[in-house]
Amino acid sequence: MTAPAVFKPSSALSKVGPSAISRMMAATAEMKRQGRDVIGLHVGEPDFNTPENILDAANRAMRNGETHYSALDGSPAVKAAVLEKFRRENGLNFTADEVVVTTGAKMMIFSAFMASIGPGDEVILPAPYWVSYSDIVEMMGATPVILPTKAEDGFVLKAADLEAAITPNTRWILINSPSNPTGTIYSAEDYAPLLDVLAENPHVWLMVDDMYEHLIFDPGTFVTPAQLRPDLRDRILTVNGVSKAYAMTGWRIGYGAGPLPLMKAIRAVVSQSTSCTCTIAQAAAVEALTGPQEAVSAYLAEYRSRRSLIMEELHTIPGLVCAAPAGTFYAFVDWRALVGSITPGGEVLADDETFCHYMLQEHGVAVVPGAAFGAAGYFRISFASDEQSLRQGMARIRLGCAALTR
CATH class of the missing domain: 3.90.1150.10 (Aspartate Aminotransferase, domain 1)
Known part of the structure; x- marks a missing residue:
């Protein structure tokens, strides 16, 4: 038997x-x-x-034969749309080589960690945090270091707590603003002391998940760290996507922008995992980022x-x-x-x-x-x-x- x-x-x-x-x-x-x-x-x-203009763009892409592989890190059109979004909305100028488009923002986070951490490394996660962050870190064999924040502080991480948590093994800190699950938004004043700590620890990199950037109830309050400290841009990965703002969760388009050595390593991960994202979804994302925003x-x-x-x-x-x-x-x-x-x-x-x-x-x-x-x-x-x-x-x-x- x-x-x-x-x-x-x-x-x-x-x-x-x-x-x-x-x-x-x-x-x-x-x-x-x-x-x-x-x-x-x-x-x-x-x-x-999903808005009709985005659906129409996807339909046009299918009819025009945009159903083949694109470059593994995104078509020229979608990367141009991402570059323009960063310039227009965040005052950030990246090159096409500094941008990678992935199958959802989670894949960008996963790929960045796959490309950069392993056993013995530590990633600092202010809590509350999105549920997948710690699991992804652990899948890489690394250690999530959980830093609780307080409701009375608006769930904002304090610089003293960050500084105390950094060790020689710390590789990243990951901040999500606006935050899932708390809705907390880090202001420029909140970020400033944290970025000072980052500046003092050159072995530590910062990943920011800006997925909810457009879902803010007090206009004008959003900032992303690369805007605030250009001197730290060679250690910052900015992650975003079209899922939440444009009601496009099922289209699975995320993207990240960061220093060239990191993005090159992320491309290697993507090339051996998903390859390019769906080209029809990429065409839809171009319309989302460049079309009407009503x-x-x-x-x-x-x-x-x-x-x-x-x-x-x-x-x-x-x-x-x-x-x-x-x-x-x-x-x-x-x-x-x-x-x-x-x-x-x-x-x-x-x-x-x-x-x-x-x-x-x-x-x-x-x-x-x-x-x-x-x-x-x-x-x-x-x-x-x-x-x-x-x-x-x-x-x-x-x-x-x-x-x-x-």
């Missing part, structure tokens, strides 16, 4: 599994498949359709209205605390006053996982545990959903909280 096959996963996956968001998506989908009524406030994806403003106005709705509801639910996010479409909610509460079924809500499981299974609303973002005692709500879903979801959270006893 043939022995059953035994699968042995690679050492790169020894500490990594599906993200908390992916697990919540799977659980929600299964409940819906079973016919259960679930309100999903867990997915970080615009509920809008849709972006319209989406932002809708998110602003939804933020107001969510905050009004949260402020009336005993046990929950949340500051209004300055950007993104997320609210990061503090539920620590309810930790240890008991559900009507007798379960003790000891941590974020049990709280979110209770809300999903007993009240049919999906949210994401804060521990997945490196911040236990919180959960994340996405308000990238229509008003009716948001009102129903918040009503269910209210009911779930009210049913708890101490």
Whole structure:
């Protein structure tokens, strides 16, 4: 009799599994498949359709035969659009060799780490952080160094904490602004002392994830570090993409700009992994970055209205605390006053996982545990959903909280 096959996963996956968001998506989908009524406030994806002008550009590209391989780091047209975006919106001038277009911004982050870190290296991650950051670092055999930030500081990393965390093994610090999950935006004043610390530690590089750049509720507050310290540009990788601002998550177009030696190494990773991104999606991204921008403003106005709705509801639910996010479409909610509460079924809500499981299974609303973002005692709500879903979801959270006893 043939022995059953035994699968042995690679050492790169020894500490990594599906993200908390992916697990919540799977659980929600299964409940819906079973016919259960679930309100999903867990997915970080615009509920809008991609604008018509972008769809038209993709259609033209297909009809014109733009269905073959492009250069592995992006077609000349999409790279020109990225270069113009940086010049127009950020006052940054890069060369085409300093830009790489990837299959989503996550692939840019993955490729940059694949190209630059390994066992023994450390990457500093201010917490809360996007769930994939730490897992990607661990997949490279490196060590994520988690630096907690405080709600009372607006979840902004302080220079003294950064300086204390840097060791001879530190290779990168990664900052996401506006932040998923908190909505925090780093101002020029917030960045300045951190960049001073970076300047004093020439072995440390800075990666900035600017994916939510256009989802900011107070105009004029966005800056990116390469603008502020041109003298540090040879150690800064600026990551961005079209997914969130243009409702193009499924098109999978991200990009990064940085110093030539790094971008050359990233090209090598891309060449042996994805090769070029979808050429039709590249043509769509050109239109997104260079075409009319009215849709972006319209989406932002809708998110602003939804933020107001969510905050009004949260402020009336005993046990929950949340500051209004300055950007993104997320609210990061503090539920620590309810930790240890008991559900009507007798379960003790000891941590974020049990709280979110209770809300999903007993009240049919999906949210994401804060521990997945490196911040236990919180959960994340996405308000990238229509008003009716948001009102129903918040009503269910209210009911779930009210049913708890101490």
